[in-house]
Amino acid sequence: MSDSRVSSVIQEWAYSSQAHTQTLNPTTTNHAGSTSQLTQMDMIPYSQSQGLVRGGTDDRVTEQMMGLSYLPYTSSSCLSNSSSTGTTNHHQGHPNTQQDFSSFLLPSLRAPVNKRSISKDSAEYRLRRERNNIAVRKSRDKARRRILLTQQRAQHLQEENQKLQMRIGQLTQELDTLKHILSQRHLHGAEEGVAGESNI
Amino acid sequence: MSDSRVSSVIQEWAYSSQAHTQTLNPTTTNHAGSTSQLTQMDMIPYSQSQGLVRGGTDDRVTEQMMGLSYLPYTSSSCLSNSSSTGTTNHHQGHPNTQQDFSSFLLPSLRAPVNKRSISKDSAEYRLRRERNNIAVRKSRDKARRRILLTQQRAQHLQEENQKLQMRIGQLTQELDTLKHILSQRHLHGAEEGVAGESNI
DNA sequence: GGGCATTGCGCAATGC
DNA sequence: TGCATTGCGCAATGCC
Known part of the structure; x- marks a missing residue:
């Protein structure tokens, strides 16, 4: 249930650094930042939070918390970004001026080099x-x-x-x-x- | 609450017939068809179905119904479609060979001609x-x-x-x-x- | 009409 | 490997 935005952003960025050429904003990583506030509640998988509503007495969740989690991630513009075929429009916003630093990232964060070239077509x-x-x-x-x-x-x-x-x-x-x-x-x-x- | 796919598809199609030029499948309208099955339940706005859980006794909703609503809409391929800037990827699938029939549609269904040219940029x-x-x-x-x-x-x-x-x-x-x-x-x-x- | 609220949908990441 | 779950952005629509 971990916040997928971090990895996805990094991955997308890595992707773009090897094949994409868009004009993007370098502010996207804030996505992960602002949303990590509402994790606790969001992280509860349905199977646990809802399943058979069992568990005992410690299901209480501080409902007071988590507010403002909907504040703009970055209020960045995130202008377009058509990947290989212009199909996706998610997790945009990574400068194309970015160099390939993926080799400095941990293997798990590195871009899946030629992940069977997800051709999207x-x-x-x-x-x-x-x-x-x-x-x-x-x-x-x-x-x-x-x-x-x-x-x-x-x-x-x-x-x-x-x-x-x-x-x-x-x-x-x-x-x-x-x-x-x-x-x-x-x-x-x-x-x-x-x-x-x-x-x- | 009405199914938005019908109008959206028509609208998108109309849009594409005036400005877009993609290779798309003419099967999209099926979307509306298959989902209209699960309307009743989906159509209940939160404010009514949950709000203050008031209302009386007729909140009962036939839970038996709605199954298989997740069957493939059309199993169409929906290949890409970068609109003006390649940002969107929704409601794809309308042949670019389509002519402009929007003038034959009811005004409410007609494409918003030059809806201030939603430039997406x-x-x-x-x-x-x-x-x-x-x-x-x-x-x-x-x-x-x-x-x-x-x-x-x-x-x-x-x-x-x-x-x-x-x-x-x-x-x-x-x-x-x-x-x-x-x-x-x-x-x-x-x-x-x-x-x-x-x-x- | 203009703006926020809802909602269905597809995509991608991740869980299992 | 494949389905299930989930957050997200987009577009349509509802609701002031």
């Missing part, structure tokens, strides 16, 4: 994209259903809560009544006892 | 995009918080429900006890009454 790329798009739609439908179910569950629980509260009120009142009767009868019984004795 | 465009991006992040943060709160609410309600159930159990038992005592005392009182009379 290749049928394989389109196939993968299309499959991912399907998966994305599927996943989002699932998420929507999950959210809706949670809302309905909360609604149902609230209604049930009210009924239970009312039931408790009834029981309590009934209990009070019986207690009162009992105490009365107790007194009455004592009086009767006295009266009986005086009758003899 | 203009500072105004970037300004609007950036503002929208900020709004989108803000809105999504809000949605995430809302979802989390709903989950926590459901969790809390469930716990409270269990406590209430236990309380009801206690009260019921106590009530039974008192009722038993009362019935016993009733018998006892009757016996005492008989015993007293026979004593006379």
Whole structure:
């Protein structure tokens, strides 16, 4: 769940440093910076934060936190950037004047040199994209259903809560009544006892 | 809330017919077709479906429906399409061989002829995009918080429900006890009454 | 009308 | 390897 913007930006930058030639702004890395504020909440995967809503008692999340996370990443302009075929428009903003420093980066951050030349035109790329798009739609439908179910569950629980509260009120009142009767009868019984004795 | 793909596709197509020159597939309109299946659920605006979870009892939404909505829209390839500056990559897929039929469309569906020539390079465009991006992040943060709160609410309600159930159990038992005592005392009182009379 | 808010979508990174 | 999840930007549309 780690913030993908850092790596993606670096990677994109690395990409651009080897093949792209766009006019971009050197301010993009702020993306990662400003968003890292809302990590904690965002980082909770659905399977954990929602799954079966189990876990115990420490699911509480400080809701107060995370504000302003939507402030402009950099308010940079991010003007265009058509990659090999002008298809992508994401993670723009890295100066083309950038030299290839990828060799100084950790291997994990280095640009995937010739990652099978993701041609973006290749049928394989389109196939993968299309499959991912399907998966994305599927996943989002699932998420929507999950959210809706949670809302309905909360609604149902609230209604049930009210009924239970009312039931408790009834029981309590009934209990009070019986207690009162009992105490009365107790007194009455004592009086009767006295009266009986005086009758003899 | 209506499916935006229809109009967007038409609009994009109209756009392309007047200025763009890409090689695209004429299969895009299917997008609208396949997604219209999951409307009902998707169409519920947060302000209504979640807002203050008020409204009454008709919030129920047929959860059974909507499945397979993630099936491929068209499995079309949607190869690239760098608009004026190669920035966008959405709603692609409209043959450049298309002629301008926009004049035959209803005014509301017609392409916004020279909608101030959304140059995509203009500072105004970037300004609007950036503002929208900020709004989108803000809105999504809000949605995430809302979802989390709903989950926590459901969790809390469930716990409270269990406590209430236990309380009801206690009260019921106590009530039974008192009722038993009362019935016993009733018998006892009757016996005492008989015993007293026979004593006379 | 102008601006922010929502929402569906595709892309890319990453998780599993 | 492939599907699932998630953040992001774009565009359309809703809502003042």
